[in-house]
Amino acid sequence: MKDHDTADATLDPVLAPVLAAIDDQLDAATDRLLDLLRIPSISTDPAYKSDCDRAADWLVADLTALGFDARKHATPGHPMVVARSGGTDGPNILFYGHYDVQPVDPLHLWDRDPFDPAVEETAKGRVIRGRGASDDKGQLMTFLEACRAWKAIHGALPANITIFCEGEEESGSPSLIPFLQDNADLLRADIALICDTGLYGDDTPAIITQLRGLLGEEVTIHGPDKDLHSGMYGGLAVNPARVLARVIASLHDDTGRITVPGFYDGVPELSNELAAAWDDLKFDESAFLGAVGLRLPAGEQGRRPLEMIWSRPTCEVNGMTAGYTGDGFKTVLPAEARAKISFRLVGTQDPHAIRESFRAMVRDMIPADCRVEFHGHGASAAGQMTTTHPAFDQARRALSDEWPNAAAYVGCGGSIPIAAYFKQYLNMDAMLIGFGKDDDQIHSPNEKYDLSSFHKGTRSWARILHAMTR
Structure with missing residues (x-):
C-alpha cells in the first residue's frame, strides 16, 4: 500500500491539504457513517417506510450542513434527495447513490444486530459491520466526505456538484424514471458519477464500462x-x-x-480485444468460488469465467x-x-x-x-458506457495514483439501471467507480465495508474531483 504521508508531500498544493484533512477526520467520518447505518431504511418492506423517510431527512441535514441547497422530494414511494452546490466556474457533476438497504433475513445468521453497526477487528484488517455498510451507504458517504474535506480546506467545492440520493434502488426503483423525466433540468450535468460498485481484487481500482x-x-x-x-x-x-x-x-x-x-x-459475442484485456486481469475462478464454499464453475459450457459473470x-x-x-x-x-x-x-x-x-x-x-x-x-436493459469522455481517463489516472495497482476498465455482473437511465433520459454519460470488495457480503448476513475502502475511497474521490477540475 502506498505511504500516504510520503506520496502526498509531492502533490499539487491544492490537493495535498484536502487529502491530509481526510486522513485527520477519518474517525469523525466513520462516526457519521455509523450514524446513518443505524437507520433501518429497508425499502422493500412497507413496515420501514418511516425509516426510509428518516434516512432521507438525515442526508438532507448533513448536506445542508455542508453548504448544499438540499431538499427532500416526495414520490409515490420513498423520497428522493437532491442537493446542489453551485457557485463555481468548474464543470457540472452529478453524483448518485442510494440510501435504502436490503432486508436482513435470515436474522439468525448475523453475528450482531445489523442495525447496530460497529468497527470490528478482523484477520484482514478493520471493517465496518452492518447492513448497508457497503451497499450503498458506505460508498455514498465516501463522496460526501470528500466534499466535506474540500469545503473545510478551500471553503468551496471545485465544481458545481449535484448530489442525487434515491430511496428505492433495492426495490426496483419504481419512482425513478418519472422523477428523472419530471426533474431533468434539475439533474442534468456534464457527467454523472455513481458509487455502487467495487474494486477488482483488493488493490486494483476499477471503472465499470458495462453492466447487465x-x-x-x-x-x-x-x-x-x-x-x-x-x-x-x-x-x-x-x-x-x-x-x-x-x-x-x-x-x-x-x-x-x-x-x-x-x-x-x-x-453479442465477446470481442477479441475485450477478451484479451479480461484475460490480462488473471481472474482466479477457484479462489472466487472457494471464498463462498464452492469449487466447480457452473453455467454455460465453453465460456470464460469473467465472460459468464460480466457479459453473458x-x-x-x-x-x-x-x-x-x-x-x-x-x-x-x-x-x-x-x-x-x-x-x-x-x-x-x-x-x-x-x-x-x-x-x-x-x-x-x-x-x-x-x-x-x-x-x-x-x-x-443492460448498460454500455463509452470511455471517450475525458473524465474517464482523468479518473483512471487519479485512481492509479491512490491505489497500489493501476485502475482497470472492467465489466460488472450486477445491474445498476440508473447508468442507462441517465443516458436515456438525461443524455448524460455515467462513470461507475466503487470501492467494495467481493467479500463484503452485500445482500447477505454480516455485510461489511473495509475501513480502508472507506478511507481510500474518500481520498480517491478527492483526487478525481481535482483531476476533473484542473
Whole structure:
C-alpha cells in the first residue's frame, strides 16, 4: 500500500491539504457513517417506510450542513434527495447513490444486530459491520466526505456538484424514471458519477464500462382451493409444487443455455480485444468460488469465467415456496407454489420482450386444473458506457495514483439501471467507480465495508474531483 504521508508531500498544493484533512477526520467520518447505518431504511418492506423517510431527512441535514441547497422530494414511494452546490466556474457533476438497504433475513445468521453497526477487528484488517455498510451507504458517504474535506480546506467545492440520493434502488426503483423525466433540468450535468460498485481484487481500482440489465418475475401456480391431505388426494390431484419444479427445470438445457424462446436475441459475442484485456486481469475462478464454499464453475459450457459473470445473460431462481415449510412434517399437497426468478441481461436484449416470452412459455406448461399468476419486479436493459469522455481517463489516472495497482476498465455482473437511465433520459454519460470488495457480503448476513475502502475511497474521490477540475 502506498505511504500516504510520503506520496502526498509531492502533490499539487491544492490537493495535498484536502487529502491530509481526510486522513485527520477519518474517525469523525466513520462516526457519521455509523450514524446513518443505524437507520433501518429497508425499502422493500412497507413496515420501514418511516425509516426510509428518516434516512432521507438525515442526508438532507448533513448536506445542508455542508453548504448544499438540499431538499427532500416526495414520490409515490420513498423520497428522493437532491442537493446542489453551485457557485463555481468548474464543470457540472452529478453524483448518485442510494440510501435504502436490503432486508436482513435470515436474522439468525448475523453475528450482531445489523442495525447496530460497529468497527470490528478482523484477520484482514478493520471493517465496518452492518447492513448497508457497503451497499450503498458506505460508498455514498465516501463522496460526501470528500466534499466535506474540500469545503473545510478551500471553503468551496471545485465544481458545481449535484448530489442525487434515491430511496428505492433495492426495490426496483419504481419512482425513478418519472422523477428523472419530471426533474431533468434539475439533474442534468456534464457527467454523472455513481458509487455502487467495487474494486477488482483488493488493490486494483476499477471503472465499470458495462453492466447487465435485470428482469424480475414472480410466478405463482394455483391448484386446489386449499392444501390437501397427500394420502387422500396424492396421485389423483394436481400438485402445484411439482408443476413449478417442472417449469424451473425446463429453463436451462444440458449445456447451461437458457431455453426461453428468443432469449438470446441481441446478445453479442465477446470481442477479441475485450477478451484479451479480461484475460490480462488473471481472474482466479477457484479462489472466487472457494471464498463462498464452492469449487466447480457452473453455467454455460465453453465460456470464460469473467465472460459468464460480466457479459453473458443468466436466468436464476432466487426463491421458492410451497406447502408446509415449518418444523416437523406435514403431509399436504400445497394449494399453490411460488418462485421468484431473475434474468440478468446483456447487449440489446429487450427485457419486456423476454418477459412476454417467458410468461408464454410458462403458460404453455400449466395443466388445465391450474392457473398461473405473474408479478413483475422491474425490467431494465443492460448498460454500455463509452470511455471517450475525458473524465474517464482523468479518473483512471487519479485512481492509479491512490491505489497500489493501476485502475482497470472492467465489466460488472450486477445491474445498476440508473447508468442507462441517465443516458436515456438525461443524455448524460455515467462513470461507475466503487470501492467494495467481493467479500463484503452485500445482500447477505454480516455485510461489511473495509475501513480502508472507506478511507481510500474518500481520498480517491478527492483526487478525481481535482483531476476533473484542473
